[in-house]
Amino acid sequence: EKRSECLELKGDAKPDFGSLTLSSLNFNQMASINSPEMIQSLAKKMLDSGIRPELEAFDLGMINYAMYLIKKGLIKAPYYFNLILGNIACAQANMLNLGLMVRELPENSLWSAGGIGDKQITMNAMALVAGGGVRVGIEDNIWYDKERTHLALNKELVERILVISGVLEQTPYSHKKARALLCG
Numbered sequence: 001e002k003r004s005e006c007l008e009l010k011g012d013a014k015p016d017f018g019s020l021t022l023s024s025l026n027f028n029q030m031a032s033i034n035s036p037e038m039i040q041s042l043a044k045k046m047l048d049s050g051i052r053p054e055l056e057a058f059d060l061g062m063i064n065y066a067m068y069l070i071k072k073g074l075i076k077a078p079y080y081f082n083l084i085l086g087n088i089a090c091a092q093a094n095m096l097n098l099g100l101m102v103r104e105l106p107e108n109s110l111w112s113a114g115g116i117g118d119k120q121i122t123m124n125a126m127a128l129v130a131g132g133g134v135r136v137g138i139e140d141n142i143w144y145d146k147e148r149t150h151l152a153l154n155k156e157l158v159e160r161i162l163v164i165s166g167v168l169e170q171t172p173y174s175h176k177k178a179r180a181l182l183c184g
Contacts, residue, residue, distance in 0.1 A: 003038075007045050015182065017080070018046050020053035022062035022069075039065070043074040052183065055081045058090035063104045065132040077108035080182050082135045083127075086119030093119035110181060118146045123174060124161050128168055136161050146160055 007018055020042055024034045046053050053075055057063050064109040069075045081102050086093035091101065093115045105111060113134030115123030136157045143158075144152040165172060173181070 004045050005044055007042070007049050007051055008024055014049075015051055016179070017054045018042070018051045019056055020046065020075075021056040021058075022065045023058075025058050025087065025148055027162060028088055040069070040072070040074060043069050047074055047076065052080065055079060057081055057101065058084050058087055060091065060101060060104055063101060077106075078182065079106055079109040081105055081109055081111040082114045083111055083132075084116065084135065085113065085123050086116035092120075093123050095126055097132065098123065102130065102132065114140050115143050118143065120157075123161070128170060130156060134161050154180065 006015060009015065017062055020039065021032065022036050022039060025032050043053060045051075055062075055066050055075070057066065063081070066075065066079065066081070070079075071107035083098065085091050085097055085101075091097040100112055102111060110133070111127075112135045113123045113127035113130075114120055118141065119135065120141040127134050137154045138152055138157070141157070142151055143151040144156055162172065
């Protein structure tokens with residue numbers, strides 16, 4: 001109940017999106033427990049409130065669980081997936097795993113990819129090359145560099161990915177275009 005309080009906000013404070021991690025998983029020093037009952041309850045609350053779930057998938061099994069939620073009518077297209085690779089107990093951050101995960105996404109899916117720790121920049125670049133979006137920020141990686149000499153700011157990480165997308169001659173969506181695509 002506490003985790004879902006933000007889904008009850010109204011007016012200008014009501015979120016457009018809410019994070020929905022699709023299974024339990026282990027990190028280096030802790031577990032993130034997401035029971036099937038809780039996931040389904042959060043999905044239903046989001047559906048009833050008109051809040052689109054940001055489907056967080058750390059491995060193929062989580063994408064399969066999204067398919068189950070679709071069959072139960074708990075999430076609706078277009079689906080937005082954040083594919084997060086490089087966690088010690090989940091899909092590792094490489095092109096093969098990213099490709100497998102993208103291949104398994106349901107029709108009418110939009111996706112972004114990110115990586116844990118020093119894998120963030122690698123997965124962001126792979127996502128851009130593969131035609132996806134990026135998940136970037138200090139939630140997944142607090143360091144700007146692999147040598148861990150510079151604590152990152154979100155602004156710096158975003159600016160760096162904008163440089164990479166510019167080199168690839170890709171233009172980020174405007175907020176209006178992104179909202180139109182993601183909100184169906």
